[in-house]
Amino acid sequence: MPAPAAEPTPVPVLRTAAELRALPRRGRRAVVMTMGALHEGHAALVRAARQRAGAGGQVVVTVFVNPLQFGAGEDLDRYPRTLDADVVVAAGAGADAVFAPPVAEVYPGGEPEVRISAGPMGERLEGASRPGHFDGMLTVVAKLLHLTAPDLALYGEKDAQQLALITRMVRDLNFPVEVEGVPTVREPDGLALSSRNRYLSEAERTTALALSRALFAGRDAVAAGGAGPREVRQAAEAVLAQARRARPPLVPDYLALVDPAHFTEVPAEPGAYEGEAVLAVAARVGTTRLIDNVRLRLGRPGGVR
Ligand SMILES: Nc1ncnc2c1ncn2[C@@H]1O[C@H](COP(=O)(O)OP(=O)(O)OP(=O)(O)O)[C@@H](O)[C@H]1O
Numbered sequence: 001m002p003a004p005a006a007e008p009t010p011v012p013v014l015r016t017a018a019e020l021r022a023l024p025r026r027g028r029r030a031v032v033m034t035m036g037a038l039h040e041g042h043a044a045l046v047r048a049a050r051q052r053a054g055a056g057g058q059v060v061v062t063v064f065v066n067p068l069q070f071g072a073g074e075d076l077d078r079y080p081r082t083l084d085a086d087v088v089v090a091a092g093a094g095a096d097a098v099f100a101p102p103v104a105e106v107y108p109g110g111e112p113e114v115r116i117s118a119g120p121m122g123e124r125l126e127g128a129s130r131p132g133h134f135d136g137m138l139t140v141v142a143k144l145l146h147l148t149a150p151d152l153a154l155y156g157e158k159d160a161q162q163l164a165l166i167t168r169m170v171r172d173l174n175f176p177v178e179v180e181g182v183p184t185v186r187e188p189d190g191l192a193l194s195s196r197n198r199y200l201s202e203a204e205r206t207t208a209l210a211l212s213r214a215l216f217a218g219r220d221a222v223a224a225g226g227a228g229p230r231e232v233r234q235a236a237e238a239v240l241a242q243a244r245r246a247r248p249p250l251v252p253d254y255l256a257l258v259d260p261a262h263f264t265e266v267p268a269e270p271g272a273y274e275g276e277a278v279l280a281v282a283a284r285v286g287t288t289r290l291i292d293n294v295r296l297r298l299g300r301p302g303g304v305r
Pocket residue numbers: 033034035036040041042044045154155156157158159182183184185186192193194195196197
């Protein structure tokens with residue numbers, strides 16, 4: 001009996017730079033870069049890209065787990081790789097093509113000698129906890145921007161420091177591309193969607209809810225009126241302190257209130273800082289490390305996003 005015909009691929013999956021170059025360009029090209037294991041957060045990025053590219057435009061989704069941005073002891077080997085399912089999600093959200101190169105296609109000469117330096121912002125928060133992470137991230141983003149040559153590239157606000165660094169690289173190095181952020185998609189109970197959530201057991205997931213709860217507590221303190229940086233941090237810290245005692249415990253890495261362009265700490269003195277700020281958190285539950293953040297407006301009571 002003949003083997004059943006394979007399901008048709010919903011959109012072309014391009015594996016090489018040559019295949020990508022051969023993809024006919026159509027209208028405005030928007031790119032969404034991912035490491036795969038796509039979820040509704042990624043789908044929101046693709047839908048935003050589809051909308052921004054317009055009916056006559058083109059949306060390309062990249063799927064590539066970039067070894068250069070993982071440090072020793074991180075989860076490079078166990079990072080979920082689910083390309084077939086990713087293609088279905090990408091196509092369903094409006095992608096026209098998926099670029100999923102093997103490592104040797106992106107780094108044919110092995111690890112590159114020349115890399116992008118993320119500079120001082122790249123050493124703060126995530127950069128302090130994951131040395132070299134942002135140099136590796138920006139290096140692959142630069143390469144993927146060259147390979148895909150988009151008019152527009154979209155990134156999630158969930159990775160706020162990454163988004164700030166990509167915006168900065170594009171500006172500092174004159175990349176001919178527009179960068180746009182897309183708001184964080186959350187589960188109904190507040191947990192930010194993340195590919196790494198699939199590592200969590202049920203009990204770990206319950207503990208992990210403290211990340212978003214801490215951020216919302218900080219944000220609510222501003223919304224209630226009168227809270228300055230100190231009170232925002234205190235409100236969030238109180239939630240984290242409680243979660244440290246949970247079973248399994250939350251192990252916070254950092255909680256920081258920073259300015260969104262440089263990721264430097266907002267001064268604690270009331271009134272010393274006015275405007276948008278990012279309240280960011282990173283923590284471990286078991287062997288899983290998660291990050292999250294919210295934006296808030298300091299200096300004007302009630303102003304919250
Ligand atoms: N919940 C989310 N809402 C909106 N965008 C998101 C969300 N999660 C990830 N993204 C964005 O999707 C893009 C690809 O991210 P990535 O593939 O690393 O997914 P991830 O879920 O953040 O994975 P990880 O768990 O490894 O951090 C990035 O721009 C990222 O900010």
